[in-house]
Amino acid sequence: MPTFGVQGLDVSGHQPNVDWQQQWNMGARFAYVKASEGNYFTNDKFNSQYQGSRNVGMIRGAYHFAIPNWSSGADQARYFVANGGGWSADGSTMPPVLDFEFNPYENRTINGFYFGNTCYGMSAAQLGSWVRDFGNTMQSLTGRLPVIYTNTNWWNQCLGNPSGFGDYPLWVAAYPGSPTNNAGAVPTGSWSNYSIWQYSSTGPLAGDSNVWNGTYDELSAFARAGIPSAAFKAITALAASSPELGKAVSNVRSGPKGGVSQGYENGAIYWTASTGAHISAGVIRDAWAAQGWESGPLGYPTTDVRTAPNGAKSQGYENGAIYWTASTGARISIGVIRDAWAAQGWESGPLGYPTTDVRTAPNGAKSQGYENGAIYWTAATGAQLSPNGPIRSAWAAQGWESGPLGYPTTDVRTAPNGAKSQGYENGAIYWTASTGAHVSAGVIRDAWAA
Incomplete structure (x- = not known):
């Protein structure tokens, strides 16, 4: 035996x-x-x-x-x-x-x-x-x-x-x-x-x-x-190494999709067989709660809460992540917008941290604001960046995606001479240091193209 x-x-x-x-x-x-x-x-x-x-x-x-x-x-x-x-x-x-x-x-x-x-x-x-x-x-x-x-x-x-x-x-x-x-x-x-x-x-x-x-x-x-022994072992071990959680305030409980959790004075620990055991605490936990905990769109945590040298906090989940800074608050990162942000280097890339959650328009288009711009997605255009700068300012002056240009169809492109441009569903915006930013659309654009 x-x-x-x-x-x-x-x-x-x-x-x-x-x-x-x-x-x-x-x-x-x-x-x-x-x-x-x-x-x-x-x-x-x-x-x-x-x-x-x-x-x-x-x-x-x-x-x-x-x-x-x-x-x-x-x-x-x-x-x-x-x-x-x-x-x-x-x-x-x-x-x-x-x-x-x-x-x-x-x-x-x-x-x-x-x-x-x-x-x-x-x-x-x-x-x-x-x-x-x-x-x-x-x-x-x-x-x-x-x-x-x-x-x-x-x-x-x-x-x-x-x-x-x-x-x-x-x-x-x-x-x-x-x-x-x-x-x-x-x-x-x-x-x-x-x-x-x-x-x-x-x-x-x-x-x-x-x-x-x-x-x-x-x-x-x-x-x-239905609580597996592996859940008990993982939760017990993590709690023992995390005195900041305080005392347990609930029994070990079973949850959706085979998950298990236990509440503590200063947070909780969540476990699944595929994610392991992770702590949920603080402002990130509050934002996750607002999304419906593990039954919401993010699912179970896949990392503990991480704190960056600049004080920003983040936590990964089965279907995305939550990011927090003192200036932006806690924001959800999920789906096709998240994929495009990842391609830019996450928060270390040019866009910085998200400043809004992902927004879905009545037509199904999605967007999310960041410290230094935004990302827009439609089924027809895919995900495109709109970074802060003269092109974005000119698009804003036209009424953003609700204006005559519609959604961006390309990212901002920079020519060897420093000129910038970005394509939209119904035209484009061009900028140079000497000309400023101007819209190109309609029959005049067709003639210029010719």
């Missing part, structure tokens, strides 16, 4: 007579029981095993063995729930499990159905879509995304180690063959750690032997609210 965590076992109809009290005496505190396979098989020992484990005090749950080329993920999820795969937040029920692994019927034909190769004859994209179909249906039926049980080698081979599954807790199977506390590699595309490790199929516990990667209290919280 590994020397950390909480021991558990998983069983199926192959273990018809489990001595549950003996398993408890050996240290097992949780159990998973096979409920179904495909949409054609149920474990006739399920009820006795499920109740027997609970009778001795174990937290128990059900698992479904997937045959993805047999029927859809949604179909098998419904079959699973109808045959024992439910969940309730009673603290004694583990979340349902999708057993997704090597094809046990590889290259076999049974009753006229060919089961395919080890990947079930399906592409990585097809298998990934199948998992999401199963997971989304389980969430709608039970309120929980399932745990994914898999083997790292098979997952990487057949699904291509994809990203985007970090909100599904991971149960990894790996048999080291000698006493060890190392489960080996996990599928790094979606996970940095596992919640459960199946370390043996030959004992010491009945069926397969497992360990929960955390404390018993964390296991109970996982059963009750």
